[in-house]
Amino acid sequence: MSLLDDVNEPADLDRLTRDQLGLLASEIREFLVEAVCRRGGHLGPNLGVVELTLALHRVFRSPHDRIIFDTGHQAYVHKLLTGRRERFGGLRGRGGLSGYPRRAESPHDLVENSHASTALSYAEGLARAYALDGVGRTVVAVIGDGALTGGLAWEALNNLATSPGRVVVVLNDNGRSYAPTVGGLAAHLGRRQGDDDGPGLFEALGLDYLGPVDGHDVAQVEAALHAARTADRSVVVHCVTRKGYGHPPSEADEADRLHAVGVVDPRTGQPTSAPGRTWTDALSDELVAIGADHPDLVAVSAAMLGPTGLAAFGARYPDRTVDVGIAEQHAVTSAAGLALGGKHPVVAVYATFLNRAVDQVLLDVALHRLPVTLVLDRAGITGPDGPSHHGMWDLALLGAVPGLRVAAPRDEATLREELREAVADQDGPTVLRFPKARVGDEIPALYRTGGIDVLRTAAAAPVLLVAVGAMAAPALHAADLLAEAGVECTVVDPRWVRPVNPALTAFAADHALVVTVEDGIRDGGVGSAVALALADAAVGAPVRALGLPTAFIPHGERAGLLAEHGLDPPGICAAVLHEVSTLPADLDLRMRARTQTPLSPLPG
Numbered sequence: 001m002s003l004l005d006d007v008n009e010p011a012d013l014d015r016l017t018r019d020q021l022g023l024l025a026s027e028i029r030e031f032l033v034e035a036v037c038r039r040g041g042h043l044g045p046n047l048g049v050v051e052l053t054l055a056l057h058r059v060f061r062s063p064h065d066r067i068i069f070d071t072g073h074q075a076y077v078h079k080l081l082t083g084r085r086e087r088f089g090g091l092r093g094r095g096g097l098s099g100y101p102r103r104a105e106s107p108h109d110l111v112e113n114s115h116a117s118t119a120l121s122y123a124e125g126l127a128r129a130y131a132l133d134g135v136g137r138t139v140v141a142v143i144g145d146g147a148l149t150g151g152l153a154w155e156a157l158n159n160l161a162t163s164p165g166r167v168v169v170v171l172n173d174n175g176r177s178y179a180p181t182v183g184g185l186a187a188h189l190g191r192r193q194g195d196d197d198g199p200g201l202f203e204a205l206g207l208d209y210l211g212p213v214d215g216h217d218v219a220q221v222e223a224a225l226h227a228a229r230t231a232d233r234s235v236v237v238h239c240v241t242r243k244g245y246g247h248p249p250s251e252a253d254e255a256d257r258l259h260a261v262g263v264v265d266p267r268t269g270q271p272t273s274a275p276g277r278t279w280t281d282a283l284s285d286e287l288v289a290i291g292a293d294h295p296d297l298v299a300v301s302a303a304m305l306g307p308t309g310l311a312a313f314g315a316r317y318p319d320r321t322v323d324v325g326i327a328e329q330h331a332v333t334s335a336a337g338l339a340l341g342g343k344h345p346v347v348a349v350y351a352t353f354l355n356r357a358v359d360q361v362l363l364d365v366a367l368h369r370l371p372v373t374l375v376l377d378r379a380g381i382t383g384p385d386g387p388s389h390h391g392m393w394d395l396a397l398l399g400a401v402p403g404l405r406v407a408a409p410r411d412e413a414t415l416r417e418e419l420r421e422a423v424a425d426q427d428g429p430t431v432l433r434f435p436k437a438r439v440g441d442e443i444p445a446l447y448r449t450g451g452i453d454v455l456r457t458a459a460a461a462p463v464l465l466v467a468v469g470a471m472a473a474p475a476l477h478a479a480d481l482l483a484e485a486g487v488e489c490t491v492v493d494p495r496w497v498r499p500v501n502p503a504l505t506a507f508a509a510d511h512a513l514v515v516t517v518e519d520g521i522r523d524g525g526v527g528s529a530v531a532l533a534l535a536d537a538a539v540g541a542p543v544r545a546l547g548l549p550t551a552f553i554p555h556g557e558r559a560g561l562l563a564e565h566g567l568d569p570p571g572i573c574a575a576v577l578h579e580v581s582t583l584p585a586d587l588d589l590r591m592r593a594r595t596q597t598p599l600s601p602l603p604g
């Protein structure tokens with residue numbers, strides 16, 4: 001029987017001796033390596049917080065005291081100590097344990113959002129509420145050095161000193177986001193680990209500071225947390241840890257200490273199966289190629305040079321590559337500054353993280369019609385990272401930005417082509433968006449007209465299928481299924497999907513029904529915009545927009561979640577058949593009586 005088997009709630013830790021705590025930490029590490037390598041997930045971050053989390057749950061009484069994890073990717077140990085050991089077999093799978101805190105799983109979990117730099121703001125508000133009610137509960141916020149580079153965290157730090165509430169800020173400083181943390185803060189934290197007795201950043205803001213503390217020494221962390229618990233104002237406990245601690249392949253991983261892994265060999269940290277060529281790989285290669293022809297191009301990342309495919313460009317053009325830390329708002333507005341200076345910045349972020357910088361896109365970039373290109377990786381359903389990671393809002397949010405153009409490539413060739421078109425556009429902001437997936441086979445166009453690629457035609461086709469980006473492949477497959485069911489479709493890829501290409505109305509005028517397919521929310525997405533454009537052009541064909549609901553979609557596998565929402569070939573086919581069955585008979589027949597020749601290319 002292992003010690004871990006006997007830990008079902010934090011109070012079970014109280015009876016353990018120092019030696020037993022050491023043994024338990026080893027058992028937890030072994031458990032994490034096995035479970036995460038088998039399922040995929042965040043390995044390095046969780047190996048780095050084993051002792052820190054043990055100390056947290058020995059000093060504070062969760063859930064009476066509240067422990068908030070920033071980003072939440074480092075909460076696996078917290079989950080092990082709060083009775084969820086048995087659920088790790090389904091980690092990040094549909095219906096299984098979330099890879100982040102999840103309120104439905106446990107009263108010990110409070111914040112589910114996986115976007116970084118929010119914990120201190122949640123904590124300040126919660127502590128203020130407790131202070132207003134005279135409630136004696138301690139609020140603890142665990143934040144990484146990377147998350148602390150986010151602007152929202154500094155808005156909270158600015159308020160903490162004057163807040164009626166008190167917060168214990170546990171700074172988990174492992175010196176890295178994925179790569180080493182950038183900027184003056186990282187330098188300051190490094191100096192504080194030395195003998196630098198210069199003015200402290202946190203003290204200057206009116207907070208107490210305790211540390212640096214060895215974050216892998218349970219007793220040391222406990223002592224600091226006990227002192228913090230009884231302090232009379234908010235305090236930062238600076239814990240120094242190592243990402244991937246105790247697992248040699250993680251500690252040796254130069255790229256990111258095995259920050260987030262797929263299914264890997266626990267002995268080496270290497271994937272057990274070839275990952276296949278991804279959209280990110282294609283972006284990476286084309287950006288390097290473009291970099292040679294465009295000396296004005298500057299690549300900008302928010303602490304994710306590797307994951308967003310900018311690392312190769314950075315290796316080739318280090319002077320034209322910027323990592324701003326986890327600071328998407330600064331990334332976008334500093335890109336606006338680069339554009340004002342005559343550069344053409346390419347800002348690469350995951351689609352979901354752009355949500356944080358919409359105001360910057362709208363009023364710092366688009367208002368000035370600045371040539372900034374945004375590359376949105378992980379657009380659409382991402383899968384295992386759950387609701388706050390699905391990149392499902394960009395097509396709707398960005399549709400509201402005047403002068404901004406959005407491209408959604410359907411394959412590697414159109415990604416390369418549309419990226420070049422974007423970088424060549426000096427008249428305003430441009431966006432490319434593509435999913436977390438293998439890039440798939442090329443999908444050649446039969447012909448292009450008015451900027452629209454026609455992928456499939458059929459005589460007297462009553463249905464026009466408008467496929468957005470990576471939905472082209474399932475849409476074409478659905479068209480095959482529909483043809484077998486006696487319904488012919490024209491399938492087109494608009495390439496540049498926002499604003500709607502006016503040439504689309506000519507296609508629509510020639511069909512009885514228009515069905516749009518997008519990997520994003522329906523409400524306000526491309527389909528909505530197409531319906532509005534057709535109505536404005538007095539084109540009568542009804543529009544059915546297929547896409548995602550305005551809802552928070554749980555974690556699972558990308559393919560399974562797309563199928564659940566009818567965005568796989570059978571789902572698209574079923575939706576079209578349903579719509580065709582509702583068409584007025586005469587309208588349907590009239591279409592069938594239409595000329596028997598396929599669409600002729602439009603002029604231009």
Ligand SMILES: Cc1ncc(C[n+]2csc(CCOP(=O)(O)OP(=O)(O)O)c2C)c(N)n1
Binds near residue numbers: 148174177356
């Ligand atoms: C707004 C936002 N941008 C980017 C990310 C992607 N991301 C997840 S974890 C991480 C690094 C976090 O570093 P740190 O806070 O130091 O935690 P550590 O992994 O080192 O424990 C990043 C960039 C995110 N979750 N949220």
Ligand SMILES: CC(=O)[C@@H](O)[C@H](O)COP(=O)(O)O
Binds near residue numbers: 259385
């Ligand atoms: C927590 C976080 O935001 C990232 O670590 C993310 O989980 C990585 O996602 P990918 O695995 O898609 O790169």
Ligand SMILES: [Mg+2]
Binds near residue numbers: 173174175176
């Ligand atoms: Mg870190």
